[in-house]
Amino acid sequence: MADVGCQTCVELLGEFVERRLPRDDEAAVQAHVDGCKACAELLRDYQELPALLRRATEEDFPLDAELRLRRMVARLRRRR
Numbered sequence: 001m002a003d004v005g006c007q008t009c010v011e012l013l014g015e016f017v018e019r020r021l022p023r024d025d026e027a028a029v030q031a032h033v034d035g036c037k038a039c040a041e042l043l044r045d046y047q048e049l050p051a052l053l054r055r056a057t058e059e060d061f062p063l064d065a066e067l068r069l070r071r072m073v074a075r076l077r078r079r080r
Helices: 006-017 023-035 037-056 065-079
Strands: none
Touching: 006 023, 006 037, 023 037, 037 065
């Protein structure tokens, strides 16, 4: 895959985080994320989501978790 833009990057982030992309696609997404602050932030959000969801089932749910999740969802919606 050649250079990717933000839209393509966002579309591929889920598979990227799960390591399900072909190597050339993975390299193209990584190259884009390395040079794009907005997509790098979104990638961090994707990477943090599983840990947030795991903690959601624990007794001591972080007080700021709902706010953080709402912010992440809002960022994801703005990118579409």
